[in-house]
Amino acid sequence: MCGIVGYVGYRAAAPVLLDGLQRLEYRGYDSAGVALVENQRLEVHRTAGRVVQLRRLMPTDPPATVGIAHTRWATHGAPTDANAHPHTDNSGRIAVVHNGVLDNATDLRARLVRAGVRLMSETDSEVLAHLVALSSADTLESAVREALRQVQGTFGLLVLDAQRPGEIVAARRGSPVVLGIGDREMIVASDTAALVRYTQRVVYLDDDEIAVVRADEFRTGTLDDRRTTKMPTVIEAPEEDYELGEHSDFMHKEMHEQVEAVDRCTRGRLDDAAATARLDGLRLEPRDCRKIQRVTFVGCGSAYYAGQIGANLVEELARIPADAEPASEFRYRNPIVDPDTLYVAVSQSGETHDTLAAVRELQRKGATVVGAVNNASSSIARACGAGVFLHAGPEVSVAATKSFTTMVVAFALMGLKLGRVRDLPAARAERLIGALRQLPGQIETVLKQEDHITAIVRRYRDARHLFYVGRVRGWPVAREGAQKLKEISYLHAEAYQAGELKHGPLALITPQMPTVAVIPDDDLLPRNISTVEEIKARGGPVIAVTSADLPAGLCDEVIRVPSGEPQLDPLLSSVALQVFAWAWAKELGREVDRPRNLAKSVTVE
Numbered sequence: 001m002c003g004i005v006g007y008v009g010y011r012a013a014a015p016v017l018l019d020g021l022q023r024l025e026y027r028g029y030d031s032a033g034v035a036l037v038e039n040q041r042l043e044v045h046r047t048a049g050r051v052v053q054l055r056r057l058m059p060t061d062p063p064a065t066v067g068i069a070h071t072r073w074a075t076h077g078a079p080t081d082a083n084a085h086p087h088t089d090n091s092g093r094i095a096v097v098h099n100g101v102l103d104n105a106t107d108l109r110a111r112l113v114r115a116g117v118r119l120m121s122e123t124d125s126e127v128l129a130h131l132v133a134l135s136s137a138d139t140l141e142s143a144v145r146e147a148l149r150q151v152q153g154t155f156g157l158l159v160l161d162a163q164r165p166g167e168i169v170a171a172r173r174g175s176p177v178v179l180g181i182g183d184r185e186m187i188v189a190s191d192t193a194a195l196v197r198y199t200q201r202v203v204y205l206d207d208d209e210i211a212v213v214r215a216d217e218f219r220t221g222t223l224d225d226r227r228t229t230k231m232p233t234v235i236e237a238p239e240e241d242y243e244l245g246e247h248s249d250f251m252h253k254e255m256h257e258q259v260e261a262v263d264r265c266t267r268g269r270l271d272d273a274a275a276t277a278r279l280d281g282l283r284l285e286p287r288d289c290r291k292i293q294r295v296t297f298v299g300c301g302s303a304y305y306a307g308q309i310g311a312n313l314v315e316e317l318a319r320i321p322a323d324a325e326p327a328s329e330f331r332y333r334n335p336i337v338d339p340d341t342l343y344v345a346v347s348q349s350g351e352t353h354d355t356l357a358a359v360r361e362l363q364r365k366g367a368t369v370v371g372a373v374n375n376a377s378s379s380i381a382r383a384c385g386a387g388v389f390l391h392a393g394p395e396v397s398v399a400a401t402k403s404f405t406t407m408v409v410a411f412a413l414m415g416l417k418l419g420r421v422r423d424l425p426a427a428r429a430e431r432l433i434g435a436l437r438q439l440p441g442q443i444e445t446v447l448k449q450e451d452h453i454t455a456i457v458r459r460y461r462d463a464r465h466l467f468y469v470g471r472v473r474g475w476p477v478a479r480e481g482a483q484k485l486k487e488i489s490y491l492h493a494e495a496y497q498a499g500e501l502k503h504g505p506l507a508l509i510t511p512q513m514p515t516v517a518v519i520p521d522d523d524l525l526p527r528n529i530s531t532v533e534e535i536k537a538r539g540g541p542v543i544a545v546t547s548a549d550l551p552a553g554l555c556d557e558v559i560r561v562p563s564g565e566p567q568l569d570p571l572l573s574s575v576a577l578q579v580f581a582w583a584w585a586k587e588l589g590r591e592v593d594r595p596r597n598l599a600k601s602v603t604v605e
Contacts (some may be wrong), residue, residue: 002029003071004177006158006168009185009215009430010088014062016187017069020194021051024244025594029071030079035086035095036064037165042092046084065215066165066414068158068188070097076105077122086160087126088135090118093162096132098125099175099190100154107204125138125212127151132159142211144169147209148223154353156190168213171223172205175353176379179203179211179218181232186213193242193394201232204377233377241394243541249592251397251488255387255578256447259440264391265409266436275429276420277413282370289421292342295414297324298358299346302400302483303521307346308476309570310411316567317415317432318422325356325460327535344370344414345387348395348403350378359383372410388414397593399488401578404480405443408571412436415567435565437570442562447573449559453576454583456543456557460514461587467515467540468495471528474518477570481516481545481577486509488595498531509540516577517555520569521548529554545573545580 003024105124156175297307371387
């Protein structure tokens with residue numbers, strides 16, 4: 001969830017660490033810190049603030065060539081200087097940075113206090129520094145192993161010993177750690193974004209794996225002291241993907257990148273001859289597809305809402321029962337797992353803790369699980385071993401845009417593939433393939449309405465509460481649209497199924513409460529028009545997002561999306577609502593890319 005960066009090599013470490021932290025700011029954080037080793041002494045700088053404030057605290061050009069750094073998102077203790085990472089032991093010899101949550105931190109803190117340790121923070125992470133320092137092991141690697149055998153919970157961890165300035169020890173359980181392999185230098189991080197400027201050769205640690213990293217070598221093993229062999233892979237992550245270019249913020253950049261992202265997601269996957277989709281990564285032959293009796297999508301936040309759209313697509317195209325569940329609740333309700341159900345784990349980062357936990361629970365019960373992720377080397381991708389790679393490209397803004405869109409496209413391809421081994425007629429499949437090819441141009445058409453959408457926002461900028469409503473195809477679009485507005489503008493927005501509005505929520509309609517109505521041009525158009533009329537009869541303003549020709553004067557404002565195959569209408573409406581949320585946040589002066597209290601990749605419970 002937070003950002004971790006470590007460096008050991010021939011360069012001055014501080015600029016590398018600070019640059020890495022800045023590239024990880026999109027993950028969300030509330031404090032930042034750096035620990036450097038100079039003359040076998042730790043120099044620690046921390047602040048409850050942004051990386052730019054940390055830079056001001058740092059001395060000019062410190063010579064240290066080894067160090068670790070962190071951006072923290074508070075889980076234990078408020079955002080304060082004392083709670084910021086790195087944490088050290090009482091002697092100032094050991095420094096740690098830690099992502100994750102230690103479940104037995106309270107017991108460990110009590111034990112350390114009884115042993116005479118002075119705890120300087122409210123965090124769970126601090127105990128790791130003291131546990132390592134108290135070890136009598138001969139090496140830092142062994143001391144870290146000994147410490148980690150005492151903890152319960154998750155960790156992505158870097159440890160530095162001032163008495164051993166040439167190495168960093170890294171460990172991982174449930175929170176990503178990647179080693180960047182350079183020439184006479186190594187960079188360790190929680191995300192490749194922090195290291196692509198220096199190298200594109202990487203090694204990903206697996207759960208319960210530990211690494212000793214030096215400038216010219218690395219060594220990996222398990223926490224129970226078995227050696228492992230890791231071969232570096234080359235990542236395709238051009239540095240310019242992490243630059244703003246001509247855009248004001250990354251959300252704006254990534255909304256516009258959806259045109260190319262959708263093209264990448266469909267490229268090579270549309271089979272005109274057989275009127276189907278090629279998704280070889282699923283590792284499902286036609287006979288396997290025929291055996292599937294149900295499809296369940298499991299994800300969190302925007303991934304969950306994309307899964308709801310996916311469930312609609314699968315049911316409509318393949319006539320297989322399908323649903324979506326929030327991964328954060330899935331494993332806690334002791335789910336009944338059907339061997340004939342295909343489970344799809346959905347995650348932009350591929351590291352979402354709740355979704356990864358759901359995958360492991362499903363696999364423990366013998367389920368078939370595939371992934372839909374944007375990082376082919378991620379924990380979920382590796383755990384599933386099969387799935388659909390989204391090809392969205394790096395997504396820096398916390399708010400999901402192109403990852404959400406490519407998820408929906410991937411699910412349309414999945415519905416097409418499953419449908420064609422059943423009863424989906426070739427003519428209907430051919431129309432869908434044609435519509436998928438038209439999507440990039442149609443998305444571009446929606447994005448060109450930015451000025452029109454911004455003008456609508458300005459007319460309603462004083463509103464503090466909004467309803468979003470939709471029916472069937474429009475319902476998950478309404479949910480995703482409301483979430484997007486909430487997370488980046490901080491306005492209160494609630495999504496309802498249009499038919500449920502009259503069963504209670506209609507009481508809240510006033511002239512000060514705008515309603516965003518998602519109205520596809522489908523057979524439910526008369527019902528959606530009826531809902532709008534109910535709202536208008538009570539004085540509520542209505543902003544329609546639609547591909548239909550609505551009666552003149554029905555709605556106060558209209559955001560028009562291109563008309564095409566009805567199954568893909570939700571995707572185009574979602575793009576329009578991304579622009580709507582972005583415009584409102586900009587109008588209110590919000591920090592669009594880094595909304596308060598949120599993180600890009602949620603790797604804690």
